[in-house]
Amino acid sequence: MSATPSELIAPTRDEIRQAPKVLLHDHLDGGLRPATIIELAGEIGHELPVQDAESLGRWFAEAADSRSLVRYLETFDHTVAVMQTGDALTRVARECVEDLAADGVVYAEVRYAPEQHVSQGLTLDEVVAAVQLGFDEATEAAGGRIVVRQLLTAMRHQARSMEIAHLAVAWRDRGVAGFDIAGAEAGYPPTRHLDAFEYLQRENSHFTIHAGEAFGLPSIWQAIQWCGADRLGHGVRIIDDITVADDGTVTLGGLASYVRDKRIPLEMCPSSNVQTGAADSVAEHPIGLLTDLRFRVTVNTDNRLMSQTSMTDEMAKLVEGFGYTLTDLRWFTINAMKSAFLPFDERLAIIDSVIKPGYAALGESR
Numbered sequence: 410m411s412a413t414p415s416e417l418i419a420p421t422r423d424e425i426r427q428a429p430k431v432l433l434h435d436h437l438d439g440g441l442r443p444a445t446i447i448e449l450a451g452e453i454g455h456e457l458p459v460q461d462a463e464s465l466g467r468w469f470a471e472a473a474d475s476r477s478l479v480r481y482l483e484t485f486d487h488t489v490a491v492m493q494t495g496d497a498l499t500r501v502a503r504e505c506v507e508d509l510a511a512d513g514v515v516y517a518e519v520r521y522a523p524e525q526h527v528s529q530g531l532t533l534d535e536v537v538a539a540v541q542l543g544f545d546e547a548t549e550a551a552g553g554r555i556v557v558r559q560l561l562t563a564m565r566h567q568a569r570s571m572e573i574a575h576l577a578v579a580w581r582d583r584g585v586a587g588f589d590i591a592g593a594e595a596g597y598p599p600t601r602h603l604d605a606f607e608y609l610q611r612e613n614s615h616f617t618i619h620a621g622e623a624f625g626l627p628s629i630w631q632a633i634q635w636c637g638a639d640r641l642g643h644g645v646r647i648i649d650d651i652t653v654a655d656d657g658t659v660t661l662g663g664l665a666s667y668v669r670d671k672r673i674p675l676e677m678c679p680s681s682n683v684q685t686g687a688a689d690s691v692a693e694h695p696i697g698l699l700t701d702l703r704f705r706v707t708v709n710t711d712n713r714l715m716s717q718t719s720m721t722d723e724m725a726k727l728v729e730g731f732g733y734t735l736t737d738l739r740w741f742t743i744n745a746m747k748s749a750f751l752p753f754d755e756r757l758a759i760i761d762s763v764i765k766p767g768y769a770a771l772g773e774s775r
């Protein structure tokens with residue numbers, strides 16, 4: 410009887426946690442520790458729906474579990490409220506990196522909207538500086554085990570995208586790797602912010618756009634063909650441009666072909682999509698088909714607090730739902746690292762000296 414080759418064995422949770430992981434889509438204001446929210450809320454007298462950390466974690470998950478992006482986003486009122494001072498932003502940023510490093514994440518791009526953190530008088534510049542301080546403190550404490558960059562998000566229903574794009578360019582050599590737009594998708598097409606995207610292109614900057622989550626193909630089409638997005642936040646609805654016949658024959662429409670041919674990275678966030686109703690379950694998530702079709706798929710957390718998740722959890726759910734092996738997880742991870750908004754030589758260095766040896770060591774230890 411021949412033994413099953415080790416690369417075909419389903420990875421254990423512990424192996425997934427140890428495996429090097431790359432995270433491109435994670436919101437700073439969607440990843441706070443419940444205990445930190447309680448402490449910070451106490452300091453400023455912000456009223457929370459419940460008072461102990463465990464119930465608060467559950468409250469976020471249940472409130473976000475709404476099958477509606479708009480209702481899901483309402484839960485951010487409580488996290489954004491406690492992130493209005495330099496100290497609070499630095500603490501949240503530091504804890505974010507600590508939590509990611511403990512989960513085995515080796516490279517992360519963490520996003521948030523600076524314009525949402527100025528209600529107590531901070532300037533946009535002070536917001537970015539406070540977050541960067543927290544990232545620097547925690548990456549230093551982690552002894553180089555993790556590299557982290559900021560992505561600056563503009564809220565799509567607001568009109569500050571040009572300012573935020575300027576901020577991203579001003580901070581490009583000091584920890585900010587790119588730009589994004591987020592918030593309610595229906596009614597707020599990416600072309601509303603075309604001037605900001607055109608400015609960033611002229612500045613040789615990178616940006617991703619939340620598109621194809623709560624709204625379909627037109628949003629993805631605009632993000633790519635009008636705005637020039639380097640990557641798609643979610644992009645799940647690209648599935649609407651793919652047909653699978655009864656005999657299994659797959660046909661890609663023009664937009665799906667373009668996304669695959671150009672290797673446009675999809676920042677997929679399975680658990681978040683189940684909560685907002687963009688997918689019925691993780692096991693039925695379009696990530697399975699898109700991975701089979703070799704789109705440039707990456708795996709992400711979106712909001713660790715609202716989804717009560719981590720990179721390890723997202724990968725474990727995919728292993729359970731689709732039978733993925735360590736080889737598949739390595740493929741997602743290298744896809745993500747190739748798609749990072751980091752200079753090419755730095756991406757290559759992490760792939761060659763961290764990701765490949767990390768997966769090789771896991772394979773050998775079986």
Ligand SMILES: O=c1[nH]cnc2c1ncn2[C@@H]1O[C@H](CO)[C@@H](O)[C@H]1O
Nearest residue numbers: 436482485520521522562591592619
């Ligand atoms: O999945 C999402 N889709 C769209 N917007 C989101 C998602 N998750 C978070 N945000 C929005 O992004 C802001 C900055 O981080 C958050 O405050 C939230 O409103």
Ligand SMILES: [Zn+2]
Nearest residue numbers: 591619642711
């Ligand atoms: Zn998101």
